[in-house]
Amino acid sequence: MKLTLVLLAFVGCVAAFSVPTSTKVKIADAEFLQKQKFFFEILYRVEDPLMFEEWIKLGQKLVVEKAQYKEYDYYMEKFYESYKYGALLPKGEFFGALVKTHYKQALGLFNFFYFAKDWATFTHNVAWARIHVNEGMFVYALTMAVIHKPEFEGFILPQIYEIFPQYFFNSKFVYEAEKFDYDVWSKLIMYEKEYKDILYKDVSEFSDSFYFYTKDWKTWQWWKMMGLGEHWYVEDKFFLRENIAQYNKDPKYAEVLKGLKKFYMPVDYTRDIDFFNAESKLSYFTEDLGWNAYWYYLNLDYAFFLDGKQFGLDKDRRGEWWIYNVQQILARYYQERLANGFGEIPEYFWYKQVEYGYDPQLIYYNGVGYSYRKNYFEYQTYGKFDMLYQVQSFFDRINDVIETGYYKTADGVVIDFRKPEAIKYIGNYLQGNVDIYDKYFFNYYYVLSHMYFADVDYFDFEVFPNVFLNFETMLRDPFFYSFYKKFADVFYKFKFYLAPYTKKDLSFDGIKFKDVSVSKLETYFDFVDFDVTNLLNDKMTFVDGKFVWDKALLARQARLNHKPFNFEFTIDSDKVQKGVVRIFLGPKFDEYGRVIPLKYNSQNFVQIDSFVYPFVAGQNSIKRSSKDFTWTAEDRITYTELYKYVMLASEGTYDFPLDLSEPHNAFPDRLVLPRGWESGMPMQFYFFVSPYSEDYEQYSNFDYTYESGVGSGTRFVDSKPFGYPFDRAVDEYSYFVPNGYFKDVNIYYVDTFAKYFEQKYVNYGTFDYSIVY
Structure with a gap:
């Protein structure tokens, strides 16, 4: 829980500074609580x-x-x-x-x-x-x-x-959750203890092959490494998440959870025991719940069919923001590929086989399984060539327009595609939204492309489940990144025709970096409990008309995280002035250990933070923590806890703060860094300070303690292009300016599971709570 609401979303060009913690937080009144209760109950077991x-x-x-x-x-x-x-x-x-x-x-x-x-x-x-x-x-x-x-x-x-946990957890887990019955569960544990006692015995009787199998997978079936079976366990401690200590310190939290029976089941990602293909190694990242939820909410905030003027989305530069997010998602994915020994994102053209298949192992709530793609699959086997050619023609058209340099709309308006501001037309086109510059010629291509890859025809109504048809599932499939690379290629082609920034363009007179120190960067796998109570197949109890929420089902999953890290900037300024500090993280070497020239590498940098700083004349010492990033969120409080908080507040025994939960559209803090290597993965930061425009309006028309500001037009740090100064073709020489600073770093991966497959866990047969303290 942050008392300072995170304002936006992905890769770093959002809020200008951390909101002061002294900001007064609004408390929900009785009317608000009644409405909040309505939302929670209407979505229960939907x-x-x-x-x-x-x-x-x-x-x-x-x-x-x-x-x-x-x-x-x-x-x-x-x-x-x-x-x-x-x-x-x-x-x-x-x-x-x-x-x-x-x-x-x-x-x-x-x-x-x-x-x-x-x-x-x-x-x-x-x-x-x-x-x-x-x-x-x-x-x-x-x-x-x-x-x-x-x-x-x-x-x-x-x-x-x-x-809908079904969109995020494999079918085996969903079946187990839907079969859960408290009365039967208590007997199963007794019987399993008696008849499957092998799970509780000394691990020395297992063969070496067992440990070879588990250590190669790291997070694969972590519960077996602790000696746990694949069943539900009673939870007598607390919900696992990275910020739970904040709640445990609150005496009201114990009252909130009073009488709640908590059960968890261990679950991993949808990897097969034998490799489906090499891409399965990345499933911990591509199937991460926070990673997929981020893309889902971005596409609800800026839904392609919502009118930009009517909903204020044009004020947020909706098209430019969308395609920038695509570019940053690809960059972040590429960093994770490098951490696992993979190289460039594969490119597949319309006529080529897709080398890497994908089986999501998902099941829809109606019992129908999601379709899968075999290795070396050819989409042309679907037929539907008219749809395929139509999608191809949309890419051909936009590439032709960019090469020509202008476009004349059906009503005679000429758009100059050699101006930077034309990016809004490119973004709107690529998203396929209703603000597109010529609706007569450009329409539906985005929807059609996803329908084609999911084998859905123009007027199909009842269709088979496919991950490519919903935003919350499509990032699971490695093909998503290959296909969306074509979007990014259009983006880069447009940027290619813009003049690169010169050294003069990038210089900020009077500002000079003296030094930047970065604390050790460490990643690891920790555990989190996701609330899947909506899968509960149990009778609902009402007392005096009030719903009694007395059980919670939790999916306990190992996921990528990082330890907090800090920056210390030493920056000289020749006068009092404000500047915008941007922080980028990018790779240093490719998969073969070759240095990647900045000319090609600029598109692989992810912006992880940006903030406004009031410089004083002389030397400025600035401390910035990863906890201060204004666009990220820690683990969100669960559905079960929120409902019980609302009911407690409705009884008048608790003041419900409107900022109790993290915002829906913030990016997971724990995914800021790629996994790294145990020996240290070479990466590099680029720090850049640019002038702050005093006439740029921020935080003016929304309360940042509990609103996300979608459609406000004031969400971003300034009016610079997203990704600035890496938003154009790069002349490497120009980026070595006094107000810019490169810093080589290493990211170290700490294997938190090593003690289990090395047979050093003494409490075999129980969950190791020491790992979460």
Whole structure:
């Protein structure tokens, strides 16, 4: 929990400085708590029938009187017509946010939520949709409405991996969770202890092959290395997460968890015991819940079908921000590849085989498994050549436009593609959003490309689950990075035609780096409990009309993390002035140990922080911790805990702060650094200070203690291009300026599991809590 709300999202060009911890935090009133309770209950076990009588009564009909809406548009009319004629996507069917026939219905439902004039109309529609509308479509539309509806600033929804754990955990785990029964569980443990006592015996009786198998996988089946079986365990301590110590110090926290029975089951990523292919080695990263959730929320904040002017997204430079995020995701993925001995992200053209297959091992909540791709797969076997050629032509068109240098729209407007500000047109085009510069010629390519790779035709309605059809699942597949590299190539091609920055352009007169020291960079695998209570197959208990939330199911997973690290800057300034400090992290060598020239390496740098600093005349000593990064978030408080906090506050025994949870769209702090090597992985920082523009407006129209500021136009540190000064083709000489500083570092990976496969764990058969202290 941060009392200073993190403001944005990914790779570092967001908030200008850490919000002072003295900022007064708003406390929720009774009305807020009642509304918050509604959101938590309406999303409880969303694939099951609604069981809350209070909300069932509200959901008898959809409000269709136009006077109850700020706007009643075409999509709302079509949605209601589809409902009347039984043409809505049925409940229980797979919902794909990038299936053309699905997202149009989702847009209509979103509008019924978003344009509702008052809370009563909104809740009637939400309760109705919870009962009558496809579950995936309902969650997608509701989440987006809460993000964008101004009245709902400060409200918290469960994380997407808590609402639909099926999108994030393998089918084996989901089956086990759905079978969980408390009464049977207690007997199973007794029987397993009696009949499978091998799990609790001295490890010396195991053969050497067992240890060879586990040590090669590191995090693979970590529970076996502790002598635990693949079943549910009672949790008598606390939820595991990196910031749990803050909660344990709060006396109210014990009261919140009083009477709660907690059970956890160990789970790893969806790697096969035998290699499916070499790319499986990266599954701890590509299938990380925080990594995938970040992309999901980015694409809800700036959903491709939302009008930029209507929702204020154009003020946030939505297209430029989206394609910049794509570039940074690819850069961060490349860094993780290097940490594991891999090289460049493979490129696959339309006619080539995809060497690396992928089996997500996911199962949708209706019981249908996700489709998989074999090694050396050819997408052309799908047929659908008209769709394939259409997607190809979209890339050809934008490349032709960039090479030509201008574009004349259907209504005669000429756009100069040799100007830096034209990046907004490139970004809008690549995202395929509705702000595209010529809707007549450029439309639907983004949706069509994902439909093609998921083997979905233009007008398909009931489709098989595929990771490429939803934002929260597509980053799992290695092919995502190969395909999105084509997006980045268009981005780089546009930047190629812009003049590189000269040394004069990058110089900041009067500012000079004297030194930067960086503390040791260490990564490791720790443990976290993800709340999967929505999978619980158990009766719901009500006392005096109040729901008794007395059980929590937790998925305990090993995940990548890093120890806190610090910077100490020594910077000279010849006068009092403000500057923007940017921090970039990039590789030093390629997979063969060759130094990567900055000309080619600039696209591999990830911006990890940026902040405004008021320099004084003379020497400035600045200390900055990784804990101060304003765009990252620590582990979020769980669904179960939040609900119990709300109920406690509703009883008047707790003040519910609006900043209790981390923001939905912040990037996981623990993924800032690549895994590194035990011997130390060579990397490099680039520190850069640029002038701060006093006329740039920040934090002016949203309360940064609990709002994310989407659509405010004031989220970013300044008005420079995202990624500045690496946003253009690089002349390496120009970057050696007094206000720029390169620093070589090493990232060390600490193997926290070594003591288990080296047979040094003395409490074999129990979870090792010493590892989390």
